[in-house]
Amino acid sequence: MQPRKRITKVESIPLPAVRRLSLYLRQLESFADQNRKMVSSRQLGEVLGLSDAQVRKDLAYFGQFGHSGIGYRVAELIQRVRSILGTDRMSSVLLVGAGNLGRALVAFRGFQKRGFELVAVVDKDPQKVGQVADGPNRLKIHPASDMPALVRRYTIRVGILAVPASAAQQVAEEMVAAGIRAVLNFAPVALKVPPNVSVASVDLAIHLEQLSFELISANQAEG
Amino acid sequence: MQPRKRITKVESIPLPAVRRLSLYLRQLESFADQNRKMVSSRQLGEVLGLSDAQVRKDLAYFGQFGHSGIGYRVAELIQRVRSILGTDRMSSVLLVGAGNLGRALVAFRGFQKRGFELVAVVDKDPQKVGQVADGPNRLKIHPASDMPALVRRYTIRVGILAVPASAAQQVAEEMVAAGIRAVLNFAPVALKVPPNVSVASVDLAIHLEQLSFELISANQAEG
C-alpha cells in the first residue's frame, strides 16, 4: 500500500546535496561580509573544493536561483538557502548535560548567528542544578525532571545531548518523551530512537580514526 | 608515468566503508565489554542500522576476517580493525587553542582509550601560557612559537585546531609548517592546506542545520 515514490515533486534529493547546502550558506555569508554581490557556481565551488557542475546541480534541486550569464546574487541566495534549511527563523534549543563539554557549548557563540538559540540547560546532578551556566545569555541549570515543562514552554524541538555514554540512551528516550524531535548527540553510542526523531552524531574519536587511516594510506602511497 | 591503479590489491575502497569501520570498532568494543565472543554480520549491522551484506562487504575490503558458518571473533576483529585504522599504537596529538572548547577537549577522556594521547597544548594568548590545562595528565600551556619544537620532540602528526574562525587559516598553516600532517578542525571555515595534509572538520552549526532540514521535511511529509 505504501507508494514507492512521493507524489509531490520531491524527485529524490541526494542527501550529500543537503549537507553541502550548509557549506554553501557558510561561504555565501562570508562573501556577503566582504560585500560581494554576485557569485558564480565556479567561484563558489572553487573555495569549497567542489566542481561548478556540482554546485549548480545541488542548488537546482531546490529551485532556480541563478541568473543566466551572471551567476547568483549572494544576498538572494542566502535568503533562499536559509529558508530551505529552516534557519530563517530562530529555533529554540535545549542542552542536556552541563559537564565540561556542555559548558563549552553554552559559551559557544556560533549558534545564535545561524538561527539556533540555546534557551535552557538541564542536568541530572543536584549539585549542578541552580548554578548559572554562563554564555551569551546567562542560563540557570534546571533539574532533568523539568524537561517536559521546558520543552512545552519554549516549544523546543531540537536538543543537544552532552552526557556520558553510559547514560546517553536513557536520556535520549527522556528527551523524546518530552517532545524533542531532533537530537544532536555527542555521546559515542548509536542511539536508538523512533523513526519520527532525527539524530546527528558528533564523534571526535571517529574523526581522529579517519585521519589516522588517511595518514597510513598516504605513507603507503609514497612508499 | 603514474600508474592509474595501485599494483597491490587495494582495488579502490569506498570512502564510506572506511567511515563505517570506526563504527564497527566502537560496537565491537562494546560487545567485548559485555564478554561477547562471536558476532555475525547480521548482528553487528542490526545495532548500527546497516544491512548484513554491507557489513560483510566493508570488512572484506580489508581482508578475510570471518569464519564460515560461525561469524567473526570479536577480539580478533577488534585487533584487525585497530591495525587497519592505525590505532593499535598510540598517536601523539597536539591541541592548539585553550579556550572553552579547547579546555573541554583536554578534560575529555575518550581519546586515550581509542589510541590518541594529548601530549601538548599551545595558545597564542600570553595570559594563558604557563597555566595548567587539567585533564587525564596535567598539561602546561605552551606559547604558539613552541609548536615546531613540540612537534619534533613528541613526533606529533595529528593536531586539533580549536581557535576562533578568524585565526583558523593562519594557525593551520603554522601547524603544517611545524610538521603536522592531519588536522581536526573545529573552526567553521574551509581550510586550505597542501595535498599531503588531511583535514577533518567538526561543525556544530552544520549538524544543527541538517537536523532543522530533516524536521521540515518530516513535517511536510505528514502534511
Next chain:
DNA sequence: CTATGTGAACAGCTTCACAGCG
C-alpha cells in the same frame, strides 16, 4: 560571450543472491 539548468553518460556504492566452507 558568459554562466545557468539539465538530460545523458558515467562512476561509485549498495544490495542481491549464491557458491563455498566449516
Next chain:
DNA sequence: CGCTGTGAAGCTGTTCACATAG
C-alpha cells in the same frame, strides 16, 4: 545448516556537455 565472501545487478550520486537565456 549457518554464515562468510563475492561477482553481478541495481541504484544513487557526480560529471559531462550542451541548449538556453540574458
